[in-house]
Amino acid sequence: MSKHHHHHSLLPTLTLLLLLSLLSISPTNQEQEEEQNTPITRFQQYLRINTAHPNPDYGSAVSFLTNIAQTIPTLKIQTLYFAPNKPLLLLTWPGSNPSLSSILLNSHLDSVPAEPSKWVHHPFSAHLSADGKIFARGAQDDKCIVVQCLEAIKELHNVFAFVPLRTVHMSFVPDEEIGGFDGMAKFVESKEFKELNVGFVLDEGQASTSDEFRVIYADRLPWHMVIRARGTPGHGSRLYDNSAMENLMKSIEVMTKFRENQFDIVKAGWAATSEVISVNPVYLKAGIPSPTVRFQAILVYCGIEIYSVVLLALNLILVVCWSMLELLFLKLVCLNDWSYD
Numbered sequence: 001m002s003k004h005h006h007h008h009s010l011l012p013t014l015t016l017l018l019l020l021s022l023l024s025i026s027p028t029n030q031e032q033e034e035e036q037n038t039p040i041t042r043f044q045q046y047l048r049i050n051t052a053h054p055n056p057d058y059g060s061a062v063s064f065l066t067n068i069a070q071t072i073p074t075l076k077i078q079t080l081y082f083a084p085n086k087p088l089l090l091l092t093w094p095g096s097n098p099s100l101s102s103i104l105l106n107s108h109l110d111s112v113p114a115e116p117s118k119w120v121h122h123p124f125s126a127h128l129s130a131d132g133k134i135f136a137r138g139a140q141d142d143k144c145i146v147v148q149c150l151e152a153i154k155e156l157h158n159v160f161a162f163v164p165l166r167t168v169h170m171s172f173v174p175d176e177e178i179g180g181f182d183g184m185a186k187f188v189e190s191k192e193f194k195e196l197n198v199g200f201v202l203d204e205g206q207a208s209t210s211d212e213f214r215v216i217y218a219d220r221l222p223w224h225m226v227i228r229a230r231g232t233p234g235h236g237s238r239l240y241d242n243s244a245m246e247n248l249m250k251s252i253e254v255m256t257k258f259r260e261n262q263f264d265i266v267k268a269g270w271a272a273t274s275e276v277i278s279v280n281p282v283y284l285k286a287g288i289p290s291p292t293v294r295f296q297a298i299l300v301y302c303g304i305e306i307y308s309v310v311l312l313a314l315n316l317i318l319v320v321c322w323s324m325l326e327l328l329f330l331k332l333v334c335l336n337d338w339s340y341d
C-alpha cells in the first residue's frame with residue numbers, strides 16, 4: 001500500500017509544516033487500522049489459533065468465527081455440542097423462500113498436526129512473505145475455505161444487500177481429520193440437521209491460486225490400514241526365512257510397485273490424481289532401535305493410507321496383490337491406535 005502522504009517540499013513555514021504533519025497522522029493511522037482488519041489479516045488471525053490435533057483449540061476457533069459472523073446481521077448463530085469440548089458452529093443465512101430445501105456449506109475446524117521444528121516459519125505464526133504467501137498449518141486444509149465463505153457472505157449481505165432464494169447454512173465441524181465421529185457423523189443423525197432440510201451440500205475443496213475452483217462430485221474415501229507382519233524371532237546374526245521384518249518389507253515392496261503404477265498413470269496424463277488409488281506408507285513400527293540389542297523382532301507394523309473412489313474394487317486388487325504373501329495379516333484400525341493385537 002502506498003504511504004506517500006507527505007509533500008514537505010511545498011511547505012514554506014514551520015507552522016504549516018507542523019499542521020500538515022499532524023494531518024498526515026490521521027490517514028496513516030487509518031491505513032494501519034485497515035491493514036489490521038482485512039480479509040487477509042482475519043485469515044491470518046484465524047490461522048494463529050492452533051486447531052491442530054491432538055489438542056485442537058476449538059473454543060477459540062468458534063469464538064473467533066462467531067465474532068466475524070456477528071458482523072453479518074442477518075446470520076443466525078448456533079453452537080451445537082455432540083460431544084464434550086467439541087463444538088460445532090452452525091450459521092444460517094435465511095433465504096427469501098424458506099419452504100425450499102436449503103444449501104449447506106461445510107468445512108472443518110481442525111487440522112492435522114504440525115512439527116514446528118520442520119517448518120521454515122512457525123506453523124501458527126501465519127507468516128506473510130514478501131511474495132504474498134502465507135505459511136500456516138491448516139491454511140489450505142481448510143481454513144481458507146472457512147474464511148472465504150464468511151467473507152463472501154459478508155460482502156454479499158453487507159455490501160450488495162443480496163438475499164438468497166434458498167436458505168444457506170454453514171457448518172464448521174470438529175474432528176474431521178480424525179474420522180468425524182464426534183462431528184459430522186453425529187450431526188447428520190441429529191434433529192438439528194434434519195430441521196435444516198438440506199437439499200445440496202458443498203463440502204471443503206482444494207485451495208486455488210486463481211478465481212477458478214474445481215468442483216469434485218465424489219471425493220475419494222479413506223482407508224486407514226495397518227499391515228501387521230509376524231515372523232520367527234531370532235538373533236541378528238542368523239539367516240532364516242519368514243522373519244517379521246522380511247514379511248513386512250515384501251508387502252511394502254508390492255505396495256510400492258502398485259503405488260508406482262498408479263502414479264505413472266497420473267504422470268502420463270491419463271487420469272487425475274483423484275481418479276487413481278493413492279497408497280502411501282505413513283509410519284513404521286518395527287524392531288528395537290538400539291545400538292546394543294540386535295534381535296530380529298516377532299511382530300512389525302506399517303501404517304498405510306489408501307484413498308480411492310471405489311473401495312470395493314480396491315479391496316479386490318489388494319487381495320490379489322497380497323494373497324501371494326504368507327504370514328501376513330491385514331487389519332482395519334483407527335488412526336493413532338497402537339494396540340493392534
Ligand SMILES: [Zn+2]
Pocket residue numbers: 108141142176204
Ligand atoms: Zn480438510
